[in-house]
Amino acid sequence: MARLYTSTVVDVPVLIHRAKKAGPTVLLTGGIHGDEINGVEVVRQMIAKKVVKPKIGMIIAMPVVNIFGFLDMKREFPDGRDLNRVFPGTKNGSLASRFAYQMTHSILPHVDVVMDFHTGGAQRFNAPHLRVDPMDIESTALAEVFHPPFLMHSKNLSRTFRDTCSKAGKRYLLFEGGKSQETDKKIISSAVHGALRVLHHLKMLVDTKPLIKETAAPILIKESKWIRAKYSGLLHPKTQCGQHVNKADVIATITDPYGTMRHKVKAPHSGYIINVNQTPLVYQGDAIFHLSKHEDKEPAASSL
Template identity: 50%
Template sequence: MSSKPFILLGKEIPEGERTVLDLKVAKLHTRTTVNVPVIIERSTNPGPVVLLLAGIHGDETNGVGIIREIINQKINKPKNGTIICIPVFNIFGYLIQTREFPDGRDLNRMFPGSASGSLASQFAYQFTKEIAPHVDYVIDFHTGGGERDNISQIRCSKDDEKALELAKVFNPPMIVFSNNIAKSLRDTLNKMDKTILLFEGGKSKELNPTVINEGVNGTKNVLIRLGLIEGELSVKATPVYVKKAKWLRAQHSGMFQIRVRNGAFVKKKEVLGVIQDPFGEFKKKIYAPDNCHIFCVNQTPIVNKGDALFHISLEE
């Protein structure tokens, strides 16, 4: 007995085959069409539809590297259900290595989008209308913006039981409770009753082998748990839960030296870093305000007063 047809972007996706479709974005003024490749692997057996998506910010290349490796290792070939991969979502930003869309907007603040809005809004609308309704689970891969280096982590709402269960299965070093941001992809998919995990790892414009490996292994775990692929769950350690967090900001401008490892647990009054002027006249230490975990570090060498330096947990 055959399962019902699976239609995506107006095309019927055959069972047991690899299909590559193009999500059309726009034409450049040179008449060149810009398309986003959508790679679909459908098994011959029924099961959930999982979307793996990266590059919503064009300069966040670690996520692109994770999906590339998943395809390279053929992890995206399911025994049951369907796996959709969109390795580079914001193709414009990826080509010129910028976070934003060409209209200067953050694509991840434009959902669910509008058919008559800005270019980013129209693209978000196309995804929300054409792809989002057909998926059950989504893993959205991100990195820290600029020089902010995130320890590998899954972000989800503490009230989303299905996402939290899969976050544990993903088995990242840290699980960070964070509320949905209005007009983000996560917020929109959540309202559509889809289960979404947001992965953060590393910083922009890098291909970090450790982060990529953690992303691949975690995704594999989730696909095994959902029954799409076969295998044994890989469990390294119990994730650290960050239930509340805050940023430590620079009290001075100057040259910034980090004295602590990202992901470390530090004790109150421990020195996290030092800010110095270039003339050797002052040196200010940055202390941990309490016992806490560090899960993001700003790796920029020069900071201004007020810059976010360390993202730390607020221990209960």
């Protein structure tokens, strides 16, 4: 795509495995944000397990999409832009925009299904979940096959990879779990086995031994709310990500460094904690918890 300042060429590896028999083409992507290591590890494990060699169709794997950010452990491209906010890109724009353009025009036309693996931002730990637009019926149905612990309704944001895939008529699954610059075995396992269930559903797996049984039905989250800090100070979370809390439960405390102030953060309503801010220090107004509202035990009926 480009050279470093030292004139060293930077290549973005794209692994392609095609079966002899025709079938769907699945794209696996990790590291669209360079510091989101969980997604890189998910795709890496699927390559290492050799499940990316399909019985039918084709699997395209890109473990590290944003190789520039990965080298520096940064979310953005070297031009300071968020790759996931410049799609579908332009041929002669910024570096990030040119990269998005190449993905949109060189890879996406060959693809039927996209599974894109992300994490929370800096110090924000996400419970493992898929985000789907409820208006995208085909992707929602495939999300149920993935069978994540949480299934969250979320509209597509303009200029994201998800929005570009949707407009191109591709089925797209956005996985979120864990936080940036860290790996989490449970999060990675949830993502890997969800992806395996999708590949099994598409009849692409040569060997189904790696599959694990589905657990309880995904919890469908149709609405959620961010809880923000009312005071600046030291944050002490009292709940874990993915935990259910009741209205008025104390989910954290905020203290000053001097032992004179201690504020209890209470849940404004019952719901599941789907994101926890794990930073030790917060300013007034910082988002500290993401709490579900009106969640359902089972997702809407699938059209599959």
